[in-house]
Amino acid sequence: MARPSRKKATHRARSLDPDQLYQACDPALLPFKTTAELTDLSETIGQMRAVEALRFGVSVRHPGYNIFILGPAGSGRYSLALKELQDVAAREPAALDWCYVNNFEQPHKPEAISLPTGRGEQLQRHMRQFAEELGSVVPAAFDSPEYHSRVEAINEEFKQRQEQALEAFGKTAQEHGIALIQTPTGFALAPIKEGAVVTPDDFEHLPAEEQQRLNDLIQRFDEELHQVVHQFPRWRREHQTRLREFNRETIGLAVGHLIDELRQHYADLPKVRAFLDATLADIIENAGELREPGASEALTGVATLNPLQRYQANLLVDAVTEAGAPVIFENHPTYQNLIGRIEHIAHMGTLVTNFSLIKPGALHRANGGYLILDAGKLLVQPYAWEGLKRALQSHEIRIESLGEIFGFANTLSLQPQPIPLKVKLVLFGERLFYYLLCQLDPDFTDLFKVAADFEEDMARNPENTQLYARLIATLVRRQELRPFDASAVGRLIEHASRLAGDSGKLLIHARSMNDLLVEAAHFAQVAQRGVVGRDDVQQAIDAQIHRADRLRQRHLERILEGTFLIDTSGNQAGQVNGLAVVSLGDYQFAHPVRITATTRLGEGSVIDIEREVELGGAIHSKGVLILSSFLAARYSHSTPLSLNASLVFEQSYGGVEGDSASLAELCALLSALSGLPVHQGFAITGSVNQIGQVQAIGAVNEKIEGFFDVCRERGLTGKQGVLVPVSNVRHLMLRQDVRDAVAAGQFHIHAVQDVDEAIELLTGVPAGKPDALGVVPEGSVNYLVAAQLLQLSLMRKAYGTSAREARGTHTRAAAKRGVPKR
Secondary structure, X not given: OOOOOOOOOOOOOEEOOHHHOOOOOOHHHOOOOEHHHOOOOOOOOOOHHXXXXXXXXXXXXXXXEOEEEEOOOOOOHHHHHHHHHHHHHOOXXXXXXXXXXXXXXXXXXXXXXXXXXXXXXXXXXHHHHHHHHHHXXXXXHHOOHHHHHHHHHHHHHHHHHHHHHHHHHHHHHHHOXXXXXXXXXXXXXXXXXXXXXXXXXXXXXXXXXXXXXXXXXXXXXXXHHHHHHHHHHHHHHHHHHHHHHHHHHHHHHHHHHHHHHHHHHOOOOHHHHXXXXXXXXXXXXXXXXXXXXXXXXXXXXXXXXXXXXXXXXXXXXXHHHOOOOOEEEEOOOXXXXXXXXEOOEEEOOEEEOOHHHEEOOHHHHHOOOEEEEEHHHHHOOOOHHHHHHHHHHHOEEOOOOHHHHOOOOOOOOOOOXXXXXXXXXXXXXXXXXXXXXXXXXXXXXXXXOEEEEOOOEEEOOHHHHHHHHHHHHHHHHHOOOOOEEHHHHHHHHHHHHHHHOOOOEEEOOHHHHHHHHHHHHHHHHHOOOOOEOHHHHHXXXXXXXXXXXXXXXXXXXXXXXXXXXXXXXXXXXXXXXXXXXXXXXXXXXXXXXXXXEEEEEOOOEEXXXXXXXXXXXXXXXXXXXXXXXXXXXXXXXXXXXOEEEEEEEOOOOOOEOOOOOHHHHHHHHHHHHHOOEEEOOEEEOOEEOOOOEEEOOOOHHHHHHHHXXXXXXXOOOXXXXXXXXXXXXXXXXXXXXXXXXXXOOOEEEEEEOEHHHHHHHHHOOOOOOOOOOOOOOOOOHHHHHHHHHHHHHHHHHHHXXXXXXXXXXXXXXXXXXXXXXX
């Protein structure tokens, strides 16, 4: 190679013009004075893919075609889903009403009855009225003179039957000289003589033969008396049976016409008629419990103590409140709120329940329609996800307590009859939730076959710009805000591009836009302006940033006071200003960070100090390895790479992630190898690949503005600027003060497409392009780097030769002394 010589670089990198730094909204695309002139936007803009997927999922009625909407919070995913589902549901038939009624044979298993829309409320009302009437009709029937006279007749018949049997027995015994005597403890037999009962003393004076005869008679008649008395329990049972039959006949006559009226009203519903038949049979069977007139007073008291409440109906779902099919959003999707629950009441120190305490869940209310759930809220609720999957897989809603499911409760509780489930479920959540569920839950893809992926931005073209203006007008009217003039709308559209991080895109984030509209209208109101202008919008944007940028301001102060070492002037070899981004929720800012590189003789390794101390992330480490490969591929084709280099983010006390500093790190390393100083008025950002091409990075606007703020506070010299990748030029939407400084020539933004362009700008020395023979011009950066690496390689070779010779001399000397070789 020829001797090095220094040439002034002819920069191939583009210095960007002010009009390349910001894409202003063309006023010609906003041909109106205020948003009051624009019509509301009826369709959703920028989400055709998601809308098509949502409509497809809704139209497919086969099991498993439930929908998961992927998108960030605040993007309008819930509003879109609700609107689309309500439009479809309004054209569909209403869902069924559902009631739970008592199962008289197995009270712990209440029965579910489905009814056409509106009939469930009727059944509940009719059964309540029936129970109230029952509480008065039954006691009245048992208090009627006819009832009492008939009961007296049955009782008198039983009494006479007993008396006649005893009278006939007593007459027969008297004819044989034996009297039947009734005592407090029952009946007794005694001999009689001349019409009088023989006393024990008189009986002792009778001849022995007479005593024996009388004893034999008494024994015989005692056996006959036992046979007569033995018939009394059977007669009593017959008597009770006749009374029960009469009671049943009485209550049947009293209640039958009430049941008949209900049967006629529900003649088209077999299940309801079967329930009415069971109700009548239970009333007849348990008439005795209903005879007290005060039974109806407990209708509003403790449910389990009320004998009349078991004949009522528990209206679980009243579909008449919905126009068309139901569309339900459950904001708190716990297991009980989804599946339903069985409530209990305290009674005499214990918890009791019955069918009237069964409460519906969101699945009951959405049955026959659509249910919308937030996946994030659903997944954090214990057993809610498993319970929901179980219902979808079995196509039925089975109400069970978690205690029963997990075996914590062994007491007998209600087991309501499961209700058939037919629902279209729509989940919405972050993309992370969707992909994690796909990977970790084998049932997920079987239950959610349709993914509606929300766009976060849309193309910024004339058609979409006008649609976005109508969207703003729609949101303004929906929020009941003052109208916005065309300049304010234009500023909002420009801000949407800034938030999207692309001058050719518009962010679709309803929450962010709503917040900004409300705040801009507030500032217009404070200024007593009837129309919101561009200045109001800018004031709202500035206020949002000011509320969030305390840490940015503190970091800037630390740089200006010298706590954080950042140079914005002068030259220094092996030192480059990189740019780091800090994200704080919805707000992010960038600041310069010093990156240094050192080189020395070694074995070809580049040490990433951040990685060595476990502060560097995987992507950052990957970037360092890529620049190491670039260094070896470009400069060490025929000679070994004989250096050790170290790279570090100075004064970095937290984690470092991302590859956007790999270009800065490579330039610092090239500067350290070549000995060429880097102008410290520049900051640089961009990632680099193995062939030296510069690749796009994120947050390019924040990075430029972060370095500009430091330079502005120290004083702009006209020699400061930022190097960014060419592929990031379309993303530029810079602040007005940055654009003004560029227009005045006080600050510069250069777009570079490879490392050669970047190092030329940083050092002011040509990078050096190889000729046809692969020789680079002397004095160029590449020449100096190659020369330094060659020198290191020769030093390594010489050191290796000297070391081998030293070892050989030591071996020969040891042999002469008779020392064994090792």
